[in-house]
Amino acid sequence: MIYITRRERFNAAHRLFREDFTDEENLAIFGKCSNPNWHGHNYQLFVTIKGEVNPETGFLVNLKTLSAIIKSRVIDKVDHKNINLDVSFMNGEFASTEMLAITIWNELFDEVEKLGATLHKIRLEESENNSVEYYG
Amino acid sequence: MIYITRRERFNAAHRLFREDFTDEENLAIFGKCSNPNWHGHNYQLFVTIKGEVNPETGFLVNLKTLSAIIKSRVIDKVDHKNINLDVSFMNGEFASTEMLAITIWNELFDEVEKLGATLHKIRLEESENNSVEYYG
Amino acid sequence: MIYITRRERFNAAHRLFREDFTDEENLAIFGKCSNPNWHGHNYQLFVTIKGEVNPETGFLVNLKTLSAIIKSRVIDKVDHKNINLDVSFMNGEFASTEMLAITIWNELFDEVEKLGATLHKIRLEESENNSVEYYG
Amino acid sequence: MIYITRRERFNAAHRLFREDFTDEENLAIFGKCSNPNWHGHNYQLFVTIKGEVNPETGFLVNLKTLSAIIKSRVIDKVDHKNINLDVSFMNGEFASTEMLAITIWNELFDEVEKLGATLHKIRLEESENNSVEYYG
Amino acid sequence: MIYITRRERFNAAHRLFREDFTDEENLAIFGKCSNPNWHGHNYQLFVTIKGEVNPETGFLVNLKTLSAIIKSRVIDKVDHKNINLDVSFMNGEFASTEMLAITIWNELFDEVEKLGATLHKIRLEESENNSVEYYG
Amino acid sequence: MIYITRRERFNAAHRLFREDFTDEENLAIFGKCSNPNWHGHNYQLFVTIKGEVNPETGFLVNLKTLSAIIKSRVIDKVDHKNINLDVSFMNGEFASTEMLAITIWNELFDEVEKLGATLHKIRLEESENNSVEYYG
Numbered sequence: 001m002i003y004i005t006r007r008e009r010f011n012a013a014h015r016l017f018r019e020d021f022t023d024e025e026n027l028a029i030f031g032k033c034s035n036p037n038w039h040g041h042n043y044q045l046f047v048t049i050k051g052e053v054n055p056e057t058g059f060l061v062n063l064k065t066l067s068a069i070i071k072s073r074v075i076d077k078v079d080h081k082n083i084n085l086d087v088s089f090m091n092g093e094f095a096s097t098e099m100l101a102i103t104i105w106n107e108l109f110d111e112v113e114k115l116g117a118t119l120h121k122i123r124l125e126e127s128e129n130n131s132v133e134y135y136g
Numbered sequence: 137m138i139y140i141t142r143r144e145r146f147n148a149a150h151r152l153f154r155e156d157f158t159d160e161e162n163l164a165i166f167g168k169c170s171n172p173n174w175h176g177h178n179y180q181l182f183v184t185i186k187g188e189v190n191p192e193t194g195f196l197v198n199l200k201t202l203s204a205i206i207k208s209r210v211i212d213k214v215d216h217k218n219i220n221l222d223v224s225f226m227n228g229e230f231a232s233t234e235m236l237a238i239t240i241w242n243e244l245f246d247e248v249e250k251l252g253a254t255l256h257k258i259r260l261e262e263s264e265n266n267s268v269e270y271y272g
Numbered sequence: 273m274i275y276i277t278r279r280e281r282f283n284a285a286h287r288l289f290r291e292d293f294t295d296e297e298n299l300a301i302f303g304k305c306s307n308p309n310w311h312g313h314n315y316q317l318f319v320t321i322k323g324e325v326n327p328e329t330g331f332l333v334n335l336k337t338l339s340a341i342i343k344s345r346v347i348d349k350v351d352h353k354n355i356n357l358d359v360s361f362m363n364g365e366f367a368s369t370e371m372l373a374i375t376i377w378n379e380l381f382d383e384v385e386k387l388g389a390t391l392h393k394i395r396l397e398e399s400e401n402n403s404v405e406y407y408g
Numbered sequence: 409m410i411y412i413t414r415r416e417r418f419n420a421a422h423r424l425f426r427e428d429f430t431d432e433e434n435l436a437i438f439g440k441c442s443n444p445n446w447h448g449h450n451y452q453l454f455v456t457i458k459g460e461v462n463p464e465t466g467f468l469v470n471l472k473t474l475s476a477i478i479k480s481r482v483i484d485k486v487d488h489k490n491i492n493l494d495v496s497f498m499n500g501e502f503a504s505t506e507m508l509a510i511t512i513w514n515e516l517f518d519e520v521e522k523l524g525a526t527l528h529k530i531r532l533e534e535s536e537n538n539s540v541e542y543y544g
Numbered sequence: 545m546i547y548i549t550r551r552e553r554f555n556a557a558h559r560l561f562r563e564d565f566t567d568e569e570n571l572a573i574f575g576k577c578s579n580p581n582w583h584g585h586n587y588q589l590f591v592t593i594k595g596e597v598n599p600e601t602g603f604l605v606n607l608k609t610l611s612a613i614i615k616s617r618v619i620d621k622v623d624h625k626n627i628n629l630d631v632s633f634m635n636g637e638f639a640s641t642e643m644l645a646i647t648i649w650n651e652l653f654d655e656v657e658k659l660g661a662t663l664h665k666i667r668l669e670e671s672e673n674n675s676v677e678y679y680g
Numbered sequence: 681m682i683y684i685t686r687r688e689r690f691n692a693a694h695r696l697f698r699e700d701f702t703d704e705e706n707l708a709i710f711g712k713c714s715n716p717n718w719h720g721h722n723y724q725l726f727v728t729i730k731g732e733v734n735p736e737t738g739f740l741v742n743l744k745t746l747s748a749i750i751k752s753r754v755i756d757k758v759d760h761k762n763i764n765l766d767v768s769f770m771n772g773e774f775a776s777t778e779m780l781a782i783t784i785w786n787e788l789f790d791e792v793e794k795l796g797a798t799l800h801k802i803r804l805e806e807s808e809n810n811s812v813e814y815y816g
Contacts, residue, residue: 152601152602166601191601232603235597238546269549270547
C-alpha cells in the first residue's frame with residue numbers, strides 16, 4: 001500500500017456567522033471571522049490517496065489525472081470565489097475550514113475510486129497556523 | 137547603516153474592478169480577480185527600515201515597538217477586513233497589491249521617522265507566486 | 273471525526289547533558305548539543321485535537337480558545353526561557369525534544385478535554401531537519 | 409512510544425518510461441516526465457522511526473547516528489545521480505517516486521532495527537505539490 | 545516606481561562540465577555536479593519588473609499576461625528538460641545557474657518592454673541553499 | 681555582474697542585556713530577550729557575493745569553496761554556542777542580530793576577496809518574523 005499526496009491551492013473569501021444571530025452575537029462567537037464584509041485566505045488543499053503501485057507504470061495513479069480531477073471538482077468551484085455565496089457544494093453549510101474539508105472529501109471520494117485508488121485524507125490549510133484533516 | 141525587516145500577516149477579502157465597468161468588462165480586464173462576491177488572501181507584509189545601530193542597546197530600534205506600530209497603523213485596519221469596503225486608507229483606490237503597498241508606506245513613513253529610523257521598503261506578498269515592492 | 277491543528281512558536285535555550293557525567297563524557301554522548309554554555313532553537317509546536325464538528329457553529333472548537341490555552345499552559349512557560357533551568361514542567365527531565373513533546377502533552381491533555389475535544393498529537397519541530405511526534 | 413523524523417535532501421535526474429515503448433507511447437502514458445534526455449528534482453526525504461525514549465539519554469536514538477545511516481545507505485547513492493542509471497538499489501525498477509520510497513524503506517529497515525528502533529514511515533517529496541508516503 | 549515579482553517553477557536535469565576535460569578533470573573542478581549521467585533540480589524563477597502603476601487599472605501590468613510570457617519564453621523550453629541538451633537559448637553555454645539566469649534575462653527583456661514595464665531582476669533558486677541574482 | 685547567495689544555518693543561545701543594568705532595567709529595555717538564563721534561535725545566514733562569471737567554468741566562484749569558508753570562519757564558531765560567552769568575534773559586542781550581521785561581514789570580507797569576488801550582503805534571519813541586512 002502506497003500513499004500519494006497532491007497539493008492544489010485556491011484563494012477565497014468567507015465569513016463565519018449564523019443568519020439567526022445579530023452582528024453582535026456573531027462577533028461574540030466567531031470573533032473577527034464574522035466581519036460582515038467578509039475576509040479571505042490562500043487555502044492549501046492536500047489530497048492523499050492510497051492503493052497499490054501499478055506494475056505496468058510504477059505509479060499509483062497518474063498525478064496529472066488526479067490534479068485534473070481536483071481542479072474540475074473543487075478548485076474551479078472555489079478559487080477566487082466567496083465560499084458562503086458562490087460554492088454550490090457548500091450550500092447550507094457553515095463556511096468553516098472543517099465543513100470545507102468534509103464537503104471536499106464528498107466531492108472527490110467517488111472520483112478517486114474511478115481511478116482505481118481510495119481517498120485517504122483531506123488536509124486543508126487556512127493559514128500557516130491553522131489546518132484541518134478529515135479521513136471520512 | 138543597517139536594515140531590519142519585520143514580517144506581519146493579515147487575511148483580507150478584496151476585488152479588482154472599476155465601478156464604471158460592467159461585470160463583463162471587469163472580467164475581461166481583471167479576470168477572476170473581479171468576482172463580484174469577492175475573494176481573499178493571506179497577505180504577508182515585510183516592513184524594512186534602515187538607520188544606525190544604537191550604541192546604547194546594540195539594535196536599530198526595538199522590534200517590539202516597530203511591530204506595535206505596524207499593528208496599530210496597518211494590521212488592525214486590514215486584518216479580517218474587506219480591503220475595498222472596510223479600509224479607510226484605501227478609500228478611493230484600486231484594491232490592488234500595488235496600491236496596498238503604496239498606502240501602507242504612507243501609513244508608516246512618519247511613524248518610523250519618530251523611532252529615529254527611516255522606512256526603506258514595503259514588500260507585500262499576496263500569494264507564494266505574486267509580490268510587490270515599494271521604496272517610496 | 274475531524275482533526276484540527278494549531279501551530280504556536282517559541283524560542284528557547286537548552287543543553288543535552290547528564291549531571292553525573294563529565295563535560296567529556298557528555299560531549300561523547302550528546303555531541304555539540306552538550307555545550308556547557310547552552311545553545312537554542314526556534315521551536316515550532318503543532319497541537320492536533322480531534323472530535324465532532326459542533327452543529328451550532330460549524331467548527332470543532334474555537335481556535336482562539338485553543339490558542340489561548342496553548343499559550344497559557346505552554347508558550348508563556350517556555351518562550352525566551354532556558355528549558356533546563358526555567359521550565360517547571362520539565363523539572364528533572366532531559367531537555368530533549370522527545371521529553372519536551374511528552375511533557376507538553378501532559379500540560380494540555382486535560383485542558384483539551386474541557387473544551388469538549390480530545391488531544392490527538394503533539395508535533396514539535398526543533399529545526400527544519402528534526403522533529404518529534406507523540407500520541408500519548 | 410515516540411516518533412522522530414529526520415529530513416535529508418538529494419538532487420537527482422530521472423525519467424519515467426518503459427523500454428518496450430516507443431517515445432510516442434511513453435509520452436502518451438508518462439507525459440513530459442518521459443523526456444528522453446531526462447529531467448530532475450530536489451527530493452526531500454523524511455525518515456520517521458519509532459520506539460521508547462531511552463531513560464539514560466532522554467532521546468529515542470542519537471539523530472546524528474540516524475542521519476549518518478541515511479546518508480551512507482541512501483543519500484550518497486542517489487545525490488547528484490541519475491536514478492535510472494546510477495542507483496543500484498533501483499535496478500530494474502521504475503524510477504517513480506513511489507518505487508523510490510519503497511526501495512529506500514528496504515535500504516533502511518534493518519539498519520534502524522540495529523539502532524533499537526523501528527522504521528515507521530518514508531515520506532518523499534518530489535516537488536512542493538507531489539509527495540509519497542510508505543509504511544512498509 | 546513599483547516593483548512586482550512573479551514566481552514560476554521548472555524541473556530540469558543538467559551537468560556542469562567541459563567537453564575538453566576528462567571525467568577526472570571535470571570531477572576535480574565541478575565536483576559531483578559533473579556526474580556524467582546528469583542530476584537535476586526543482587528550480588524556482590523569480591522575475592521582477594518595475595514601472596509606474598497604471599491609473600486605469602491600479603496595477604503595473606496584468607500578472608496573468610506576465611506569467612504567460614514567462615511560460616512561453618522560458619518555462620515551456622526548460623521544464624522537464626535537460627538544460628545542456630534540450631534548451632536552445634542555452635546552446636554553447638555552461639549549464640550553470642549563473643548562465644541560466646543571464647540567458648533567461650535575455651529571453652525576457654524585450655517582452656517586458658512591450659508590456660510597458662522594465663525587467664529589473666532575475667532571481668533563480670537552484671536549491672534552498674543556493675541562488676543567483678542578475679540585474680542585466 | 682552576477683550575485684550568488686549561499687545559505688548556512690546555526691543554532692545558538694544569546695541574551696540581550698547590559699552588565700551595568702539591573703535585571704529589572706534590562707527587562708524594561710530588552711523585554712523577554714533579556715532572560716538571565718538565556719534563550720536561543722535557529723539562525724539562517726544568507727551570504728551574497730558579486731563579481732563576473734568566470735568564462736572557464738561558467739560560475740562566479742565554486743559554491744563548495746564559499747560554503748567551506750563560511751563554515752570555518754563563522755558557522756563552526758557560532759553553531760551550538762552561546763553568542764554572548766563563546767564567540768570570540770562577538771567579544772565586547774551586544775549579542776543582537778544587528779551586531780552579529782556586522783561582525784560576520786567582517787569575518788568574511790577578506791576571505792571573499794581572496795576568491796576573486798566581492799562580499800555584497802549579509803542577511804541574518806533570527807526568526808520567520810525578524811531579519812537584518814548589512815551591506816558594509
